[in-house]
Amino acid sequence: MSVTVVRRPPALASGTEPVPGYRVLAHLTRTGWLDVYDAWSEERACRCVLKAVRPDRRGERRLGERLLREGRWLRDLAHPHLVRAYDTFSAPEPLVVLETLTGETLAHLLYRLRRRPAAADVALLGAQLCSAAHYLHGHGLLHLDLKPSNVVVDRGHAKVLDLSVARPPGPAPAGIGTLRYLAPEQARGGLLTAAADVWGIGVTLYEVACGEGPFDPGTAGGTAAGPYDGTGTYGREDRYPQLERGAPPVASRRRLPPALAAAVDGCLRTDPRARPAVAELAAALEATLPVPGRPG
Template sequence: MSAPAEPDTPPLPPGTEPAPGYEILAGLARTGWLDVYDAWSAERDCRCVIKVVRADRRGERRLGERLLREGRWLRDFTHPHLVRGYDVRTEPEPLVVLETLTGETLSHLLHRLRHRPSAADVALLGVQLCSAAHYLHGRDLLHLDLKPSNVVVERGLAKVLDLSVARPPGPAPAGVGTCCYLAPEQARGGPLTAAADVWGIGVTLFEAACGDLPFDCRATGGTAGRPYAGDEPGTGTGTGAPEDRCPPPERTAPPAGSRRRLPPVLAAAVDGCLRPDPAARPTVAALAAALEAVLPVPRRGR
């Protein structure tokens, strides 16, 4: 285990080789525990994305283990709506290599567009998110952080990112995920099921269709729309104080049709995802079937 570096260690500069065969081209993002880089793979002769634990957090072995776990999942998974993992390295430090996606995050796209996406586009997005969730659930994993900033879209193809807080169904601490997108049971803590991901899909579709979140997000401590406790993955509380945690939604979500005129089937599907009782939400399969009814051409049709 490496000794902790000094706080606020800067990201790696361009030209650095974090592992043999890889060269840093530029920094892309920094979270509370990760640095993400645009990089070059000599083996593949192409750009790639590299994720490493921040230098000032490398003394925390659990963070490296979580990164490696995510990387191994993405390297082994094969699905058109999940980002692809290329490589996982343990030396000299934990490092994960992912494909470079050339689209833009759904959150960026929604802010950039002058008009809201069509009902058919919203339904297609939902069907693709359901497809990814179905695949993960078949491997006994819940994503638990489905939101517009974790979806990259290019020419109608959506890909889901970030399995850093994914876990099997079952008990979980309060706050696993991102404030303002948490299902009530995620915010409270307790047993989690596939219904938590259905909620995440529902909030994402509501935001895409209506232009804003279904609830007033009253997160404290600057955590609105961000993972808890400085992006601590999957800890629920991390270093955050109780007052910094995101409270569960205090009321039922407004009908999506009250914010925008939508096909009744689409509006009902989104509303069903946001029922407070997990047992009352549709299954992923039922949600996908309802959304597919909005598409001009069925996925299995010509």
């Protein structure tokens, strides 16, 4: 039996200038449809990040349009907890230039440190995610993919990445986002509101606080699949655990201050109408933070 080996085109080599003024320093990562590069900006005399559609998928026009749409949003929006874009280019191929962030993604920190952060750090992170979500919602966008790998933290300051699946509130097809982090209404498809991002904040805080998400593989029936890549498919077809059961209470995994645990659990209510509004969630999280000069 013969085996067909699929050889994907290589990433751009160091020194390549995909557009004038930007020089590739190194290839950082390859996703289902993107290549991400560390690069140098001649105009700004600083490092930056380039996102480009993978060479083998450049013929898919909608992916280029999706990348440029994200770049335009990040270029026009400005918020201290949201990554910024510097430039977008439609030719010779779609490309977006982003600021280089110091720090690490939450996903990498959780894997590398293998320890649970203090409750106050969880609450502060949640308040910052609420701030970013509130800003996006005020500009008519839902993020729809809030998760540890889309948040970079540097000395306690969080920035949200990746608006590639963002869209205005309203009807949406099933499965937009990443399987383990989808709100039930995202998994089913239908009307999406700000409550979907409240779920994303809650499931992110749950994983940060407990070291594992409520729907992680191997935990109480959780299942695995790859991230949504814009085509409607995942790395493997699988069921949505959040449609089969509710999230276990945070208290079943870790002891947290009751008010903080209640805030996280509230985000993960199956009915989106039962979840707190972003402003209500932010106030609840901020109320659990220690006040300087006030005893414990």
